[in-house]
Amino acid sequence: MPILNDIIDWVENRPEFWQVAIDRLIRNNQLSDADIVEIKEICKADFGLSDIQFDTIDFDELREFADRAINNEDIILSKISNVENISALSQTSVLEFAPGGLTLVYGDNGAGKSSYVSVLKHTCNTRGHKPTINGNLYDPTIFRNDKKAEIEYTIDGTSFKTVNFLNGEINDSTLKSVDVFDTFSANHYIEGEDEIAFIPQGLSIVEKFALYLKRIENEINAELSSPALAKFDYSFLEVVEGTTAKTFLENLNQYTTLDELRAESIWDSSKAYKVEELIKKIDKLKSTDPNKNLKDNIEKIKRFQILKNKLQVLENALSGQVLIDLKTILNYYVETSEALKKSSEEAFSELPIKGVGNNSWKVLWESARKFFNESTGNESFPETNDDSNCPLCLQDLGEEAKQRFTLFEEFIKNDIQRTYDEALEKYSLAIYNLNGLDFSVVEQEPTTSELNEITSDFIQKQKEYLDLLTKQRNYLVRLFNSRNLVETIESIDVENTPKTAIIDIVANLIEENKRLEIQSIEEDLKPLIAALNQLNGEKKIYDAKPKLGREIYRQKKIKLLNKCVSKCKTHSVTTLSNELTTKYITQSLKDSFRVELNKLGFKNIKIETETKGERGKQYHFLKLEEENATNIALKDVLSEGEHRCISLATFLSELSISENKSAAIFDDPVSSLDHKWRYKISKRIVEESKSRQVIVFTHDITFLLLIQEHSDELDSDLEITSLTRKKKETGIIAKNPPWDALSVGKRIGILKSAHQQLDKIERTETEEAYKERAKTLYGKLRETWERFIEEVFLNGAIQRFGRAIQTQRLSKVIDLTAADYSLVDSNMSKCSTYFTGHDTAGILIEEMPDSAEFLSDVKALEDYIKEIRDRRR
Numbered sequence: 001m002p003i004l005n006d007i008i009d010w011v012e013n014r015p016e017f018w019q020v021a022i023d024r025l026i027r028n029n030q031l032s033d034a035d036i037v038e039i040k041e042i043c044k045a046d047f048g049l050s051d052i053q054f055d056t057i058d059f060d061e062l063r064e065f066a067d068r069a070i071n072n073e074d075i076i077l078s079k080i081s082n083v084e085n086i087s088a089l090s091q092t093s094v095l096e097f098a099p100g101g102l103t104l105v106y107g108d109n110g111a112g113k114s115s116y117v118s119v120l121k122h123t124c125n126t127r128g129h130k131p132t133i134n135g136n137l138y139d140p141t142i143f144r145n146d147k148k149a150e151i152e153y154t155i156d157g158t159s160f161k162t163v164n165f166l167n168g169e170i171n172d173s174t175l176k177s178v179d180v181f182d183t184f185s186a187n188h189y190i191e192g193e194d195e196i197a198f199i200p201q202g203l204s205i206v207e208k209f210a211l212y213l214k215r216i217e218n219e220i221n222a223e224l225s226s227p228a229l230a231k232f233d234y235s236f237l238e239v240v241e242g243t244t245a246k247t248f249l250e251n252l253n254q255y256t257t258l259d260e261l262r263a264e265s266i267w268d269s270s271k272a273y274k275v276e277e278l279i280k281k282i283d284k285l286k287s288t289d290p291n292k293n294l295k296d297n298i299e300k301i302k303r304f305q306i307l308k309n310k311l312q313v314l315e316n317a318l319s320g321q322v323l324i325d326l327k328t329i330l331n332y333y334v335e336t337s338e339a340l341k342k343s344s345e346e347a348f349s350e351l352p353i354k355g356v357g358n359n360s361w362k363v364l365w366e367s368a369r370k371f372f373n374e375s376t377g378n379e380s381f382p383e384t385n386d387d388s389n390c391p392l393c394l395q396d397l398g399e400e401a402k403q404r405f406t407l408f409e410e411f412i413k414n415d416i417q418r419t420y421d422e423a424l425e426k427y428s429l430a431i432y433n434l435n436g437l438d439f440s441v442v443e444q445e446p447t448t449s450e451l452n453e454i455t456s457d458f459i460q461k462q463k464e465y466l467d468l469l470t471k472q473r474n475y476l477v478r479l480f481n482s483r484n485l486v487e488t489i490e491s492i493d494v495e496n497t498p499k500t501a502i503i504d505i506v507a508n509l510i511e512e513n514k515r516l517e518i519q520s521i522e523e524d525l526k527p528l529i530a531a532l533n534q535l536n537g538e539k540k541i542y543d544a545k546p547k548l549g550r551e552i553y554r555q556k557k558i559k560l561l562n563k564c565v566s567k568c569k570t571h572s573v574t575t576l577s578n579e580l581t582t583k584y585i586t587q588s589l590k591d592s593f594r595v596e597l598n599k600l601g602f603k604n605i606k607i608e609t610e611t612k613g614e615r616g617k618q619y620h621f622l623k624l625e626e627e628n629a630t631n632i633a634l635k636d637v638l639s640e641g642e643h644r645c646i647s648l649a650t651f652l653s654e655l656s657i658s659e660n661k662s663a664a665i666f667d668d669p670v671s672s673l674d675h676k677w678r679y680k681i682s683k684r685i686v687e688e689s690k691s692r693q694v695i696v697f698t699h700d701i702t703f704l705l706l707i708q709e710h711s712d713e714l715d716s717d718l719e720i721t722s723l724t725r726k727k728k729e730t731g732i733i734a735k736n737p738p739w740d741a742l743s744v745g746k747r748i749g750i751l752k753s754a755h756q757q758l759d760k761i762e763r764t765e766t767e768e769a770y771k772e773r774a775k776t777l778y779g780k781l782r783e784t785w786e787r788f789i790e791e792v793f794l795n796g797a798i799q800r801f802g803r804a805i806q807t808q809r810l811s812k813v814i815d816l817t818a819a820d821y822s823l824v825d826s827n828m829s830k831c832s833t834y835f836t837g838h839d840t841a842g843i844l845i846e847e848m849p850d851s852a853e854f855l856s857d858v859k860a861l862e863d864y865i866k867e868i869r870d871r872r873r
Contacts, residue, residue: 003584004066007206010576012059015567017042019057021212025205026066031212040216043567047560075178075662076100076154076693080116084148085135087115089731097663099157101717102689105697106704106738111723112731113697117182117667119149123163123170124178124665127185133168138728151175177660181651182667203585206577210570217568224561232551237540242530245537254559256552267542271535278532285524290516297509297516304451304509307444308502311465315494317437318472323489326430326476333427334485336420343416382406431480434473439466455501462498585657586611592656596649599687600680607646609653622650641677644669648681652688663693670703682706686716701740708741739780744791744865747784751777751858759851771848779835781857785828792865793824795872812872827860 004026011022017039024035031039044050081094089112097103107113118131133147149165153175164171223229234252239245248264286292316322372381372391381391382405388397397405441448441462452458472492479486541548593609607622638646648669655664666685670678682703688694689711698704704720711718720741722734736742736750754777762770790796795812834848849857 003203003580004205005063006580006583007576008059008063008066014572015043015046016054016056017046017216017567018209018213020054021209022205023057023062025209025212026062029205030208036212036215036219039212040219043216043220043564044561046567047563049557049560049564073155073177073662074660074692075175076157077175077178077663077665077695078152078154078160080119080149080151082148082150083119083731085139085142085145086119086147086149087112087134087731088136088138088725088729089115090729093731093733095721095723095731095733097693097695098717098719099154100693101719102686102694102696102707102711104704104707104718104720105695105723106699106701106720106741107697107723108699110730111699111725113699113723114667115731116723117180117665117697119151119165120665121180121182122168123149123151123165123175124180125176126180126182129184153178177662178665179651179655179662180665180667181648181669183671185647185651203577203580206573206580210573210577213568213570213573217565220561220564220568224558224565229554229558231554232547234544234548234551237544239537239540240533243534243537245534245541248541252548252551252555254555256555258549258552261541261545261548261552265538265542265545265548267539271538275532275535275539278528278535282525282528282532285528294513294516297513300450301506301509303447304502304506307441307447307451308499308506310441310444311462311497311499311502314437314439314466314469315497315499317433318469318476319492319494323476323491326480327486327489329423329426329430330480330483331485333423334483336416336423337483339416340420427480431477434477434480437469437473439470441466451498451502451505454505458498458501461501465497465499468492581611588657589653592653593649596652596656596684597646599684600645600649602642602645602649609650622646641673644673645677645681648684652684655688655692661692663695664688665695665697667697668699669696670698670700675702678703678706683710686710686714686718689716689718690714701738704738704741739783742787744784744787747780747787748858748862748865751781751784752855752862754780755851755855755858758854762851774848774851774854775835777854778831778833778857781854781861782828782831782835785824785831785861788861788865789824792868793820815868815871823864827857830857 007022007026011019020042021031021035021039024031024039038052038054041050041052042054045052045054076099077097078099079094079096082091083089083093084091095105095116105113105116114131118133121130122133135144135147136142147165147167151163151165152160153163154160161172161174163175234249237249239249244264248260368391369381372383373379376383382388384397384405389395390397390401448459448462455461469492475490479489589611590609593607597607609622669685670681673681678700683706685694685696686707687710696707708718708720710716720737722737723730724732724734726732736746739747742750758770758773758777761773793813793816795810
């Protein structure tokens with residue numbers, strides 16, 4: 001086979017795993033899962049990733065095999081059976097197909113035709129849309145069960161195999177060489193590009209090889225992304241910059257060798273000892289670090305200042321100027337108290353009640369003032385006129401009472417009282433502050449201890465100092481409580497106290513910090529830290545050596561696997577496919593397309609087919625060849641009939657270049673088309689059935705009759721199967737083809753068979769049931785007489801669904817007499833009297849003919865047909 005030899009010549013200089021794959025495809029037409037595994041290993045062996053042993057290809061022997069290779073695999077469909085849970089299709093029905101010629105499956109809407117076609121679209125090859133397979137909506141008990149069907153086929157006509165359909169999936173792709181044409185196919189041909197389905201075996205091998213390459217590539221990519229090849233994240237080792245370990249890790253890649261890893265991961269006890277010594281030296285040097293000491297001193301100063309400030313607050317409250325202030329406050333309070341007492345005695349002497357002049361009394365006096373002023377509307381309290389009354393008891397005031405009121409008011413308004421109040425406030429605040437002094441230094445104990453290390457007796461001196469301050473506070477409190485004038489207040493010695501010691505220590509620390517600010521150990525630390533980092537890096541590489549070794553292997557393997565992936569690219573396969581298509585297919589496809597267009601009578605618009613390759617596959621598409629047709633889509637200029645015609649021509653042209661004659665399936669190919677297109681398409685489909693098995697599904701009775709007509713003209717085998725349905729079950733195989741498609745002879749046979757049922761009804765059921773059935777049969781008998789007139793009486797010159805009057809057939813219609821016309825008229829009149837739908841007056845049907853008479857009427861027609869045909873011979 002020339003195309004196979006071209007492929008062999010091409011692959012001879014390709015990678016070995018390509019050679020093995022092509023060899024097995026040529027010999028077996030496909031690769032098994034085991035083949036894929038082995039070929040993938042051969043691919044990896046090219047890069048040292050596998051040690052698989054395999055035989056190299058003997059190209060001379062392969063060429064001899066290719067020269068002998070002939071493809072005779074014509075797929076013939078035999079039946080669809082064992083349907084389960086697919087729409088409402090019958091589970092017991094078996095849809096059979098004639099092994100040759102044309103099988104026409106007729107079914108009204110809802111009869112199950114589309115459900116059978118849906119199964120075939122999923123099992124065979126179809127363009128564009130694949131319909132959804134629904135479960136049986138009428139049976140909720142199995143609605144979610146598996147959707148199943150079996151499609152039987154044969155290649156040699158004697159042995160049969162089955163493709164199993166299960167929930168949209170099939171177990172065998174053999175039937176993909178059988179194509180289904182439908183409305184969606186038509187749209188797909190016009191609007192989109194499509195893979196060339198029917199191509200020489202050699203080119204199909206190239207396309208399969210491209211698919212298998214892609215599969216191997218995907219499997220290698222899956223291996224690349226597997227957890228086993230996950231990257232070792234060595235960033236967690238935290239190796240310091242500037243070390244040889246850091247440089248090694250940064251440069252670690254697929255080119256790194258294990259020797260380089262070994263050289264970088266040497267470790268022994270001497271290096272461990274060096275690490276210990278370096279740590280000691282660094283710690284010792286850091287202990288003298290001026291920056292550290294500077295920071296420590298600053299923190300000390302802060303702590304010492306807190307204690308110093310606390311002591312300062314206590315000292316300020318008990319010494320110095322504060323003693324003078326306290327003396328002034330105390331004496332001022334004593335003096336104002338004496339003055340107030342004297343003034344009170346003058347105002348409140350010889351009173352019959354004690355306590356007048358105290359604070360409670362003052363409140364009472366001010367309340368009386370407020371009451372009087374508010375009630376009189378003026379501020380003349382206390383009023384001491386001749387007719388004045390006491391604001392409290394409302395009795396008349398005598399002269400002595402008026403004088404006493406006047407003294408009371410003068411007392412209240414006297415400056416001595418206000419002065420006393422101010423002195424009392426200062427006096428009370430002073431005592432409060434003295435009692436509120438806090439001598440506890442528990443919170444500062446750590447600081448006190450720290451200071452005691454600097455001044456050995458600091459803690460003792462602080463205790464003595466606080467005792468001194470406490471005694472001074474107690475002394476002052478006693479003075480204030482005595483409420484006596486004092487000439488002097490004894491002071492305490494606050495020189496050389498712990499507070500002054502802290503001040504001196506802080507001053508020394510500040511001076512030390514000034515010196516530390518200009519000192520540094522950084523230069524001394526740098527070489528020590530660098531050496532330690534280097535050793536630590538070497539130790540981390542040593543500890544991670546096994547994992548780093550696996551990482552080096554992983555990166556090398558990834559590099560090699562990526563090379564394997566690069567060998568699976570299909571660019572050169574696509575180039576080969578393009579070359580072989582141009583050489584063996586392209587022109588044949590174009591020529592066949594033109595032939596098909598002519599057969600279908602398409603002459604209105606110039607259409608051409610074009611091809612292109614992609615990923616090892618060939619695609620063809622249609623385009624306008626008219627002037628000024630740039631950027632104009634076919635679907636925008638074609639009528640529905642032209643659209644279907646061009647799509648069918650494309651489909652048939654692909655069939656014509658196929659090396660096999662597998663079955664072709666048409667689903668309502670003329671749906672919604674006018675009579676002109678129906679006639680041409682039906683004829684072309686019948687022509688195709690002369691060379692291959694053709695299966696047609698339709699609900700169009702006119703199209704069915706056209707198929708019958710062309711089958712008779714072309715002497716093509718035709719088998720008609722009808723589908724019917726029950727209320728909740730479809731796809732039931734009817735016993736006979738549709739009534740309108742039956743010849744007069746077959747109709748008579750059906751009527752004679754129906755007589756048996758009619759006879760039983762007459763014997764076992766009511767008269768009314770018999771009458772209804774008899775009416776139906778007489779209606780069909782009348783239709784059979786009508787078909788007799790077309791088919792026999794007028795010798796087929798005029799047919800109800802025929803396109804023309806065939807005048808030559810009238811040459812035999814010369815033997816009819818008046819007796820013939822009378823016989824036909826009387827029999828048809830009798831049928832009209834009794835058939836259903838003829839609304840006859842009741843008196844006209846005195847008695848319905850019995851079953852024996854009906855059979856006699858049928859035989860009368862049968863005998864008359866024989867008489868006419870015998871007469872015309």
